[in-house]
Amino acid sequence: MTDTPTSSGKTDELLAVPPSSASDPNLAVLLWRHPSIFWGGILLSIMVLIAIFGPLFTGDPIELNPIKRLKPPSGESWFGTDYLGRDTFARVIYGARVSLVVGLAVSIIAVSIGLVVGMVSGYIRALDAVIMRVMDGLMSIPGILLAIALISLSGATMMTVVTAIMIPEIPRVVRLVRSVVLSVREEPYVEAAIASGTKLHLVLIRHILPNTIAPLIVLATYICGSAMLTESILGFIGAGIPPEIPSWGNIMSEGRTYFQLSPWIIFYPGIALAITVLAVNVVGDGLRDTLDPRIARKM
Amino acid sequence: MIGYIFRRILATVPVMGVVALFVFLMLRLSPGDPAAVIAGDYATAEDIIRIREQLGLNEPIVVQFVTWIGSLLQGDLGISIFTNLPVTTLIGQRLEPTISLTLTTIIFTVVVAVPLGTLAAWKSGSLIDRFVMLFSVGGFSVPVFVLGYIMIYVISMELRWLPVQGYKSIFDGVWPFVRHIILPTLTLSVIFIALVSRMTRASVMEVLQEDYVRTARAKGQSELKVLLRHALRNAAVPIVTVIGLGIALLIGGVVVTESVYNIPGLGRLVLDAILKRDYPIIQGLILLFSFVYILINLLIDLSYCFFDPRIRY
Numbered sequence: 001m002t003d004t005p006t007s008s009g010k011t012d013e014l015l016a017v018p019p020s021s022a023s024d025p026n027l028a029v030l031l032w033r034h035p036s037i038f039w040g041g042i043l044l045s046i047m048v049l050i051a052i053f054g055p056l057f058t059g060d061p062i063e064l065n066p067i068k069r070l071k072p073p074s075g076e077s078w079f080g081t082d083y084l085g086r087d088t089f090a091r092v093i094y095g096a097r098v099s100l101v102v103g104l105a106v107s108i109i110a111v112s113i114g115l116v117v118g119m120v121s122g123y124i125r126a127l128d129a130v131i132m133r134v135m136d137g138l139m140s141i142p143g144i145l146l147a148i149a150l151i152s153l154s155g156a157t158m159m160t161v162v163t164a165i166m167i168p169e170i171p172r173v174v175r176l177v178r179s180v181v182l183s184v185r186e187e188p189y190v191e192a193a194i195a196s197g198t199k200l201h202l203v204l205i206r207h208i209l210p211n212t213i214a215p216l217i218v219l220a221t222y223i224c225g226s227a228m229l230t231e232s233i234l235g236f237i238g239a240g241i242p243p244e245i246p247s248w249g250n251i252m253s254e255g256r257t258y259f260q261l262s263p264w265i266i267f268y269p270g271i272a273l274a275i276t277v278l279a280v281n282v283v284g285d286g287l288r289d290t291l292d293p294r295i296a297r298k299m
Numbered sequence: 300m301i302g303y304i305f306r307r308i309l310a311t312v313p314v315m316g317v318v319a320l321f322v323f324l325m326l327r328l329s330p331g332d333p334a335a336v337i338a339g340d341y342a343t344a345e346d347i348i349r350i351r352e353q354l355g356l357n358e359p360i361v362v363q364f365v366t367w368i369g370s371l372l373q374g375d376l377g378i379s380i381f382t383n384l385p386v387t388t389l390i391g392q393r394l395e396p397t398i399s400l401t402l403t404t405i406i407f408t409v410v411v412a413v414p415l416g417t418l419a420a421w422k423s424g425s426l427i428d429r430f431v432m433l434f435s436v437g438g439f440s441v442p443v444f445v446l447g448y449i450m451i452y453v454i455s456m457e458l459r460w461l462p463v464q465g466y467k468s469i470f471d472g473v474w475p476f477v478r479h480i481i482l483p484t485l486t487l488s489v490i491f492i493a494l495v496s497r498m499t500r501a502s503v504m505e506v507l508q509e510d511y512v513r514t515a516r517a518k519g520q521s522e523l524k525v526l527l528r529h530a531l532r533n534a535a536v537p538i539v540t541v542i543g544l545g546i547a548l549l550i551g552g553v554v555v556t557e558s559v560y561n562i563p564g565l566g567r568l569v570l571d572a573i574l575k576r577d578y579p580i581i582q583g584l585i586l587l588f589s590f591v592y593i594l595i596n597l598l599i600d601l602s603y604c605f606f607d608p609r610i611r612y
Contacts, residue, residue, distance in 0.1 A: 137317025140589045140596075144551035145569065149581050152573045153329040153336060225440070232442050233555055237570055252444070263452050270445030278440035285436065 034290050040282030047276045051096035058090035061246045073264055080264040091246040092269050098247035099228045099276060102162060106227035107220040110166045114173020115212065119204055121174060122181025132178070135171040143168030144230060148239045161241050165230045169223050176219055177212050184211045214291040221284030225277045232273050248273045307600055311593050318589045319371065322582050323364055326354075337380065337576045350380060354578070376583035381575050386583040389568060396466050397553060397564035399476075403484040404491060404549065405542070412492040413538065416499025417531055421522075423504060431496050438493025443552045447486040447559035454482060464561040483560045487552045491545055498541040502534035509533070535606040543599035550588050 032038070055061070073080040080088050121131040147164035154160045184190060190207050198206075234240030235249020236256075243250050248269040255265030326333045334351040335342070350356075355363050370377070376386035419431035455463040461482055467475035506512065507530055515529050516522075557566035565584060572580035 133313045134317050136314045137321060137589075140314060140318055140547070140592045141321065141585060142547050142550040142588050142592070144554060145585050145588060148569075148573050149325060149585060150329075152576055152581070153326060153333070153578075155336075229440075229442050233444065233551075236442070236444050237555065237558055239573055259448060259451075260456065263448070266445065266448050267452075270442065270448070274437075274441045274445065278437065281436055281440055 034286045036282050037286035037290065040279045040286060043275065043279035044283060047096055047279060048100060050093060051100050054093035054096065055090075058087070058093045061086065061090040061094040072262070080262060080268075088251065088265055088268055091251050092248070092272050094246050095248040095251060095269055096272065096276070098241065098245060099231060099273065102158075102165065102231045102241075102247075103224040103228040103280070105162045106166045106169065107224040109162070110169040110223055111173055111216055111220045113166075114170045115177055115209075115216065117170070118174040118177025119181055119208065119212075122178040123185060123200075123204060123208070128178075131174070135174050138168065139171040141168070144233060147230060147234060148237070151234065151239050156240060156242055158241055158245075161231065161234060165227050165234070169227070172223070173216070173219060176215055180212045180215060181208055184208050218284055218288045218291060221280055221287060225280040225284065228273065228277050228280070232269075304601060307597065311597050314593055315590060318593075319368065319586065320364075322585050322589075323367060326578055326582070327356075327360060327363070333578070337578050339576060353378070353380065371586075376586070377579035379572075379580050380577050382577075386579050389580060390565065390583065390587065393563060393565050393568045395468060395564075396562050397557070397566065399469060399480060400483055400487065400556065400562065400564065401549060401553060403480055404487045407484055408488050408491040408495055409542070411488070412495035413499050413531070415492070416496040416538075417503050417526060419496070419500040420503035420507060420530075421526060428500070431500060435493040435497040438489045441489070443486060443490065443555045444559050446489055447482070447556060450482050450486055451559075464559075466560070466562040466564075483556050483562060486559070487549065487556045490552060491549060494545050494548065495538065495542060499534065499538050502537040503530050506530045506533045532606075536603055539599055539602060539606060543596045546592050546595050550592065 117131060117135075121128050121135075143165075146168050147161075150164040150167065151160055154164075185208065190203065193203050193207050231240060231247065232249035232252065235247050236253045238253055240249050240253075241247045243253070251269045252266045255262065255269075259266055329336065332347070334347045334354065334356055337354075338346045338350050355366060358366070367377075374387065376390070378385055379389060382389065415431055419425075419428040422428055451463055455461050462479055465479055467479045469476040503526075512525060512529050515525050520529075553564070554566035554569060556562070557564045558570055561567075565587075569581060569584045571577075572584070
């Protein structure tokens, strides 16, 4: 996109006083001043604990029980049962693992790849134009369609689903890293490092990389949230993780046919997914405000 | 000015080229024999040979690309493997529902999100501001199809106000059209409203800090005029930009929403094509959606001159 001049330029940024908590090393004070990180973090921790230990306490998520088909929620099966009599509660609890693993894997891989490509693009002028045109092109392909097409061509496994969700996220990371690199590379300390004969890779790692970390942490949380949503959408339309794995998207996909009879098969995993993504996004918003108010402009 | 428009239009060519190259290579570079993948698990050897012939996969890859780009430039998206109809014909048949749904969604979003965001910025810190922020965080966290099913459950099944699923063309009467399009539009709008109201709030808030807003208030302009003429007008550029970028979100949402509400549009076409691995259709639709996205963002870039007369290229 074309950068547009706005009248609020440098002066506003100079006048704005950043919250002092950004430099405050005390974690408790930080959490108290930013309740969104606190509450989002608590919610997210609960979901992570459920994902890790939950399946140990619930029943078997794939155990069939034909007598108890499509039973509504009750004391015995809290979230009801599906068309094969499987316990929806056990399946939803197990699904937390799939969602969180996909979210985490996608954000880590996308950020790592984007970081390298973005640094190269921002620092090596000769490659910049080519890389950015490729990123523009990749960005204009609707992410979900691209993911669906990639999966339908390479077969649905956990691996291909993570790859397919990750690829459309890369341009966002590259653009962010590149914009940071472009502004940092003109700083006197970078010039000084170059003038004193520091090797290129050391300049990149020691002087430029640290500047990208704060905005990347924030972006990684957003990518994690959107990856979990995309995973569920892929599962829902039947192009995601293999159907025998109880991911939230797969549970909801199977619930479609019986929706008018047994809406709980869609609602409970939907609620679990919404809570998890909400927690991730709230933490992301909190981190964005805490780490650097100026990041907000770039997101 | 004209030079700028010309250069900006020219700049979309390499981007479109990258999209085309990517879509082309996706099939050819995928692991295994693409013809076998497309033919599916129950295909005979003749099926695979026929598909390979039909897609021209026997030619050298450069020849394939040149032929493909050549026919693409003539508006030929190839022929569907399963129906044997040209992809452009199939797209033409499914175009109307998708266009209706996206247009109603964009209109509804702008009508709701821009005033909401402006109000939130004006009464920053108030209850309405908190509500808008909560809604925008929430809107990004609920998957489109879950929202769709919640609405079907509450409004169509419990309250019986609107039909559960389906689509009626606007040419068959306005009232049936409206009754069928309300729920899909509401569903698809939520995430878009979250995005646009958030951006409106942020950019109006920034403009309200400006000196000229204080001047306008000091000379006794009514708050409504201050908000509309001074704040919103100056905040328009980022708002319009985010609407354009949000189109990508919308396209993904259309595919899912059409599936939930059983609307025979392009989203359903692409999903059916994916289940049958009808690659020419997938390819054609990805290209179409990407080009529409690029074109809309081109138009938005050009519209900056209109929204902000300071921008002169």
